[in-house]
Amino acid sequence: MNSDCHQTITLAQQFWQHPTGKPHEHDHMPQVDICENLHRLRENLHQCEQRAARPPASTKLIAVSKTKPLAMVQRALECGQSDFGESYAQEFEHKAQSLAEAPITWHFIGPIQSNKTRIIATWADWVHSIDRLKLARRLSAQRDPNAPPLNVCIQVNIDHEPSKAGVELNEVTHLAREIAAMDQLRLRGLMCLPRPRKDPQAQREPFERLRQALDQLNAQGFQLDTLSMGMSRDYCAAILEGATVVRIGTAIFGARQ
Numbered sequence: 001m002n003s004d005c006h007q008t009i010t011l012a013q014q015f016w017q018h019p020t021g022k023p024h025e026h027d028h029m030p031q032v033d034i035c036e037n038l039h040r041l042r043e044n045l046h047q048c049e050q051r052a053a054r055p056p057a058s059t060k061l062i063a064v065s066k067t068k069p070l071a072m073v074q075r076a077l078e079c080g081q082s083d084f085g086e087s088y089a090q091e092f093e094h095k096a097q098s099l100a101e102a103p104i105t106w107h108f109i110g111p112i113q114s115n116k117t118r119i120i121a122t123w124a125d126w127v128h129s130i131d132r133l134k135l136a137r138r139l140s141a142q143r144d145p146n147a148p149p150l151n152v153c154i155q156v157n158i159d160h161e162p163s164k165a166g167v168e169l170n171e172v173t174h175l176a177r178e179i180a181a182m183d184q185l186r187l188r189g190l191m192c193l194p195r196p197r198k199d200p201q202a203q204r205e206p207f208e209r210l211r212q213a214l215d216q217l218n219a220q221g222f223q224l225d226t227l228s229m230g231m232s233r234d235y236c237a238a239i240l241e242g243a244t245v246v247r248i249g250t251a252i253f254g255a256r257q
């Protein structure tokens, strides 16, 4: 099963390269068969769900389109994908504006600079990368009161990596309480980006700790339904540990530059 997961990535990377090795004439739209990749990925997700004894399609798939052209988002949309993830505020604004009429649920998943919160408050349906009270306050204040509340997840630095964003597990409850009291935000759960482990079994451990943290919050009275965890290389491990949302880019759109 884990080899299937890896196979998806390999295939996606093969599709990314033009068969002749030369750049394609329309290099704004590289030779990636997005529909095929999505189809294969959904099959692999179903297999992971089955292994986890969970119903098929119970994991929400976010197609992470950061750095990829608008045409690739449109193609994925045509192939039935509706949730998209972006990491860079300006690129996100451009795509969301261009596709304002499309039936897309937009997820902002990248590091947030405070001077970009207005863009995110305006265009996002979800934000997965909240790790500071100040950001949450700004997003809540800048969200149009007539719009539905912004769905948010707290990002946890599950492996205590200095290079990564996110709060430590012992800070989660405090931030969660503050966010839960904000009018224009709706706290949905937790997100993490663990350090890669070589062994797929060992990869489950950080995801397990995030799930336990969510369970603890719910035991304290929160009603959180979202565990945003798992990317191209580790989504099976995440699903086995209860991911409700996976964020996958490379296996759909090919490697990024």
Ligand SMILES: *Cc1c(COP(=O)(O)O)cnc(C)c1O
Binding pocket: 064, 066, 087, 109, 110, 193, 230, 231, 232, 233, 247, 248, 249, 250, 251
């Ligand atoms: C880029 C990114 C992803 C997707 O990573 P892939 O390895 O391309 O699947 C997922 N989550 C976050 C937060 C990201 O920044």
